[in-house]
Amino acid sequence: MRRLLAGVATGALLLTATACGSSGDSSTDKGSSSDKGSSAGGVTTVKVGIIPIVDVAPLYLGQEKGIFKKHGLKLELTPAQGGAAIVPGVVSDQFQFGFSNMASLMIAQSNGVPVKAVVNGVATTGVKGKDFGALVVKEDSGITSAKGLEGRKVAVNTLKNINDTTVRESVREAGGDPSTVRFVEIAFDRMPAALDSGEIDGAMAVEPALSTAKSQGAKEVSSSYVDVSDKLTVAMYFTSAQYAQQNPKVVEKFTAATKEALAYADGHPDEVRDVLTTYTKIPPKLLPELTLPKWPADADRASIETLRDLGEKDELYTKTPDLDALLP
Known part of the structure; x- marks a missing residue:
């Protein structure tokens, strides 16, 4: 993955200055893309x-409620497996913006990939046993804590990223040796x-997969995000440095609209549960069981610094990420 991101960084420097619009209502250009959209x-x-x-x-709720339209934007949302896959898409102009966990963004930034976080994405609830992400095992596994996953096979959505780093911290806190965990x-x-x-043997699952797993008999042994920080900023929305420079008005609109959408989601949990049925496979009967995350307007820098330091222990970076350059 590091070689891929480094290659993307090199390629990005060779891209032409054409900004990437879509085939939708309007397109963006090198300068005042928002002005072109208005026309x-x-x-x-x-x-x-x-x-x-x-x-x-x-984002889905904000689109449905007209928040992004009010700010002069229409979103085309494209699913991917993880932030590590989205980063190259943004830098190569496939997307104007992307959602990525902080580890992926810091890995990219440390490799010289020109990414720029623009607005907060999601944060832990800060409550152990009641978070939207958790390390789970089968009920009859005999495993009672993260330490029990020593030498076991644990699933994460992307290797060498935020979830194996946070699981390692859970194992470490439980008195185990995180180097023995086998991640898939x-x-x-x-x-x-x-x-x-x-x-x-275990999985670092987030909602709605977390509730689905529990409905099938899985049990939680650790709230790994909370183990890192009870204010952990898990992910943010970002763009490329080139796009941010060439399209400041669009970035400004996206940031303002997303902050408004975050606040709306935080205050309307029932509507969040409803909108999940439009883009996830969550069975409607499980909606009441979902644990929702927090959606604060601003990222928590101290928690990101803690995650950065853990990533250095795991040798995720070629050099220490420059948070001043990465964060808004």
């Missing part, structure tokens, strides 16, 4: 790479079945 009906269409999990519900890459929506079949 085509007042709405600029932007493509956003996302992961089909609870984290991005504010499985998409979130496949984790419940893989756990139920015995293909894996």
Whole structure:
């Protein structure tokens, strides 16, 4: 993955200065893309790479409630398995914006990939046992804590990223040796079945996969995000440095609209649960069981610094990420 991102960084420097519009209501150009959008009906269409999990519900809800339209934007949302896949898509102009966990963004930034976080994405609830992401095992596994996963096979959605780093911290806190955990890459929506079949011993699952797994008999042994920080900023929305420089008005609109959508989602949990049925495989009967994350307007830098330091222990970076350059 590091070689891929480094290659993307090099390629990005060779890209022409053409900004990437879509085939929707309007397109963007090198300079005042938002002005060009206004001349085509007042709405600029932007493509956003996302992961089909609870984290991005504010975008779907904001689109449904007209929040983005009010700010002159229309979103085209494209699913991917993880932030590591979305980063190259943004830098190569496939997407104007993307959703990515902080580890993927810091890995990219440390490799010289020109990414720029623009607005907060999602945060832990800060409550152990009541978070939207958790390390789960089968009920009859005999495993009672994260330490019990020493030498076992644990699923994460992307290898060498935020979820194996946070699981290692959970194992470490429980008195275990995190270096012995065997991580395998499985998409979130496949984790419940893989756990139920015995293909894996544990999974770092997030909603709605977390509730699905629990409905099939899985039990939680650790709230790994909370183990890192009770204010952990798990992910943010980002763009490329080139796009941010060439399209400041679009970035400004996206940031303002997303902050409004985050606040709306935080205040309307029932509507969040409803919108999940439009883009995830969550069975409607499980909606009341979902644990929703927090959607604060601003990222928590201290928690990101903690995650950065853990990533350095795991040798995720070629050099220490420059948070001043990465964060808004």
